[in-house]
Amino acid sequence: MGVFDDKRYDQLDWVSQAVQPIETPLAALLDRLPESTKIDFELITCNHPNGELDRETIISSMIRKFHPGYSMSWKEKDLINECFEFDIRSPELIVNLENRTLTGEVYLVKTKFSIEEDKLKSVLGEHGREEIGKLHSHRMDHTRTNEMLDLLEDCEVAIASRSGKTKKLALNDRLRQIFTNNEWKIKSTDLADKIGFWIKAYIDNGDLAALSNISRLKVMTYKEAPIYSIEETT
Amino acid sequence: MIRSYASKLGNSRPIYKLSLNDSKSRINSRLVNKYSPRPDLLDPISTLVCYHFMERLVGDKYIKDYEGIEKAVIMGIKNEFKKFIVCYGGFKNARQSGIHRFLNTYATPPPEVVDGLVYLYRYARLHGMSGGTMIGAFTDTDQKHIDNILAILELMRSKFEPKS
Numbered sequence: 001m002g003v004f005d006d007k008r009y010d011q012l013d014w015v016s017q018a019v020q021p022i023e024t025p026l027a028a029l030l031d032r033l034p035e036s037t038k039i040d041f042e043l044i045t046c047n048h049p050n051g052e053l054d055r056e057t058i059i060s061s062m063i064r065k066f067h068p069g070y071s072m073s074w075k076e077k078d079l080i081n082e083c084f085e086f087d088i089r090s091p092e093l094i095v096n097l098e099n100r101t102l103t104g105e106v107y108l109v110k111t112k113f114s115i116e117e118d119k120l121k122s123v124l125g126e127h128g129r130e131e132i133g134k135l136h137s138h139r140m141d142h143t144r145t146n147e148m149l150d151l152l153e154d155c156e157v158a159i160a161s162r163s164g165k166t167k168k169l170a171l172n173d174r175l176r177q178i179f180t181n182n183e184w185k186i187k188s189t190d191l192a193d194k195i196g197f198w199i200k201a202y203i204d205n206g207d208l209a210a211l212s213n214i215s216r217l218k219v220m221t222y223k224e225a226p227i228y229s230i231e232e233t234t
Numbered sequence: 235m236i237r238s239y240a241s242k243l244g245n246s247r248p249i250y251k252l253s254l255n256d257s258k259s260r261i262n263s264r265l266v267n268k269y270s271p272r273p274d275l276l277d278p279i280s281t282l283v284c285y286h287f288m289e290r291l292v293g294d295k296y297i298k299d300y301e302g303i304e305k306a307v308i309m310g311i312k313n314e315f316k317k318f319i320v321c322y323g324g325f326k327n328a329r330q331s332g333i334h335r336f337l338n339t340y341a342t343p344p345p346e347v348v349d350g351l352v353y354l355y356r357y358a359r360l361h362g363m364s365g366g367t368m369i370g371a372f373t374d375t376d377q378k379h380i381d382n383i384l385a386i387l388e389l390m391r392s393k394f395e396p397k398s
Contacts, residue, residue, distance in 0.1 A: 049291060050263040063323065071270050085258040095263070097248035097294040106252070 006220065008188070019121075022120040024189040026076060030083055032066045034060070035110045041102040044095060051095035051102075052055035055084050058108050073126035073193075079119055082113040123191055126180040127231045128196015132172050135200055137164035144203045145171070151218055152178065171176075172201060184221045188228045191217075209233045235353050236304045239283045243271045245296040246289060269296075278359035279352055282307050306394050308348055311355045312337045315387065318363065322380045335386070336391040350386075358383050 001107060008023075037058065059081055063070060072080070141162035145167045149155035154177075158170030178184055183198045186192045195217070199209035212233040222229055246269040252261050266349040273284035286306035288299040316337050328334055340347065361379040 044261070046254075048263075049248070049294065050265075051252050052261060052263045054260045081259070086254050086261055087258070089253075093252040093261075094266070095250045095252060097250075097291075098254060101295070104252075 006225070006228055006230065009226060012228070020187055022117055022124070022187050022189065024115070024119070026079060026115055026189065027227055029063065029067055029070065030113070030115065033062050037108045039061070039106045039108060041095070044102055044106070045084055049097060053110060055086060056081055059084060062139055073123060073130050074122045075126045079115055079123060083110055083115070085111050120189060121182070124186065125175055125192035125195060127193040128199070128222070129172055129175055130195045131200045132168065132175065135168050135203060137168045138163045140168065140203055141206070142167065144206060148199050148203060149174070151214065183225045185224065187226045191208055191227065191229060202206060208211065235349050236279070236283060236307050237281055237300050240287070240298055240300055240303050243284070243287060244269050245300065248291060248294055248296060277356070279356050281309055286310065304348070305342065308343060308351065311351050314355065315351070318358070318383065318384065319397065323384060333387045333391050336395050339396065344394065350390050354383060354386050
């Protein structure tokens with residue numbers, strides 16, 4: 001095994017190697033979330049005492065419970081949220097704050113058990129791009145930023161610019177373009193997200209491990225094969 | 235005074251009917267029996283207090299928002315008087331007059347001014363002043379009331395207007 005080999009791809013069975021599905025931890029996360037959750041009085045009044053409640057509130061607390069410390073982009077959260085619906089199973093649903101009761105039954109039920117490939121494509125690298133959005137454009141290291149822009153290619157205008165904001169926007173736009181057009185053939189949302197984190201780590205702190213990782217990934221893209229994982233330097 | 239009117243009114247009970255939005259992503263809530271106070275039609279202040287009735291949910295019960303009601307009622311009364319001055323003040327430029335400016339001085343007037351305005355409003359309404367645009371609110375026979383209102387407003391201004 002060389003340092004530029006994709007171990008995860010090699011482990012896939014021949015069907016998966018042919019189909020090349022996008023791998024994402026969101027699928028496992030969705031699996032772990034309960035199929036049906038009964039909403040009781042305490043739960044329905046957790047957001048607002050009058051019983052107004054959105055599914056995001058419940059799903060976020062379930063994710064915190066089942067996957068503590070797991071962070072997602074807004075688009076990824078939306079994907080998970082779209083898999084759930086409220087279901088009222090009684091003719092009427094009444095909240096009475098005087099005697100603290102909920103009359104009727106309401107559940108949060110899972111309506112989708114998998115996330116479609118097209119939707120996963122739209123969230124590739126989103127979390128990483130959100131990280132790049134957090135870069136301080138007025139005090140970023142321009143030399144390191146230019147190196148990253150050079151690595152991403154097609155960013156000559158931003159490289160020539162003296163504006164940190166222009167460079168930051170170019171990084172973000174170029175990454176979105178790479179994922180939308182599937183230029184690097186990345187097939188893992190986890191790996192795609194890491195690109196943004198590596199870029200930010202290198203620009204912010206000159207993190208050489210991050211530079212090594214993104215350079216290795218870039219070399220792997222020349223093979224024009226799907227990429228599921230790389231041998232990371234930590 | 236406004237508070238004493240408001241304190242006689244009741245409150246809503248915190249019972250809500252819940253329903254889903256179209257995408258079934260959110261539970262919406264609607265108060266089942268929202269309290270709507272019935273004004274004493276013969277008392278203009280009661281009508282105004284009922285019109286501006288406000289309550290808020292604190293813990294598990296509704297309480298009246300006295301401050302909000304008082305502010306809204308006084309704002310309503312001040313606006314009525316400002317329109318009155320424009321229509322009946324006889325000023326060349328009513329909006330630049332001392333009384334009009336005095337009415338604009340306080341966001342929350344002192345209690346004496348509040349009571350004065352409330353009593354004067356009641357007097358005006360009971361003697362011909364109608365709410366709304368004020369045009370045609372008073373007939374010719376009401377001129378003495380118009381003079382009285384203007385005189386009292388002028389007195390209030392001279393007494394309570396902050397000295398700069």
